Amino acid sequence: MAGGRPFHLISILPNLFTAASIFTGVVAIVSAIHGKFEKSAWLIFLSLVFDALDGRIARLTHTTSRFGVEFDSLADLVAFGVAPALLFYFFAGHEFGRLGILVMALYIIFGAIRLARFNVMSPHTDPSVFIGVPIPAAAIFVSIWILMFVQYEALQPYSWVLPGAVLLVSLLMVSNIRYPSFKKINLERPALTKTLIALIIVASLIYLFPVEGLALGITLYVGWGVGRAARTVMTRRGR
Template identity: 35%
Template sequence: MPRKPRGLPLRAVAPNAITALALCSGLTGIRFAIAGNFQIAVLMIIIAAVLDGLDGRVARMLHGESRFGAELDSLADAISFGVSPALIMYLWSLQDLPRLGWLCSLVLAVFCALRLARFNAQIDETEQPHKSAGFLTGVPAPAGAGLAMLPLFFWVWTDEPLFRSPYLVAPWVALVALLMISSIATYSWGSLKLRRNIRFEALAIVVLVGAAIVSAPWHTVSLLAAAYFLSIPFSMRSYARIKRLRAAPAASSAAPSAPAIPDDDL
């Protein structure tokens, strides 16, 4: 007799509820963008990113990981960090270039979905070189949303019309979309290992960043997004170094041994 499928366990309700809240926050960002309140729209995306970072940790803490949760998380990310930022950027700037602007918005949304589909397709694979080395493949969806909206961050606190120019925003959004589906290695929390002698200093930096977010949120978010973008070449170099170190023992073990010399030739 076939086994009756079990429902969602109770311990998985909390992380999935957080994921649903992140989805609601991302969708609400579109509503504020339609009303022309772009600061609150961006804030909704940031809240969605915070909630997205919490749901996985809550799931692991409660042992509530499930395939349902993984699929729901990917669907929520595709909307909160793909569709919503694309529409926000279109309504804010790209609508001044109706065809090219809409194309760039579509590319951002679709490439975000493609990235998440690739992640789901590889979730059960044991051989993942980037993941095993503590790196991610391409720019993750929440970081991609933040990078795509970087001109909007700068515009909010500088009020400089240049940052709203669709001729600047369109290629930038397209570049971020390409980074999301690229195969470059990017930093993840797993690749950041602090030495014991600088952990106190790292804690002090976290406190300073928190204070900066409270006192000057837009300045701080802009600098954090710019710093992440500038870190990409360093992450690529770090992974290339790890890849060379891994390849060295394999090459030495695969090298053919020297042929033995017969005794008659001695």
């Protein structure tokens, strides 16, 4: 275009992946409404794949922009806020009446607060840590445990624990507890060998037991931050 900035098709590629994340999140919502809980949960995981790709593609193609950042946050609210909240509600939350509605709403509200806080604080915080559980991790936690309940009928009598678990992860999103971001992995020796072994073990577990391995991994991740914070508090009291 004469007299203006040239348009490059590659500049919209990251935003297409962001749009794909929103689309799969919406389909996950529709699936949950129609009782297709397993499909809904896996679609939320697919949204996570698109979400992981859009930022990396933007950095690789040097097409990062403020618009892309804001668009990504809105996509995250749909795919990792609204979608898992409705998946929880239609799977088990509706059985608890107003409590189920409240837990669903708080998850979405706290997820929105988490995203807004991240956008404000990210330029000033250590990129190797997250302050509070990231909303994609919270979405994985909710989705994978619902998959566990779908897969194992023996767990279904204990569905009463789900509102508490969803409420807990909602509160952790807006907490000040620090979680590793994995954006910066130490590849210097000897950390390289330890990291490689850990990744091989995790990949092997997920290969052998996809749902169980993911459930164990995300539960350990969520619990690690709580345990670390509790240890810090106890150490300070001891002093």
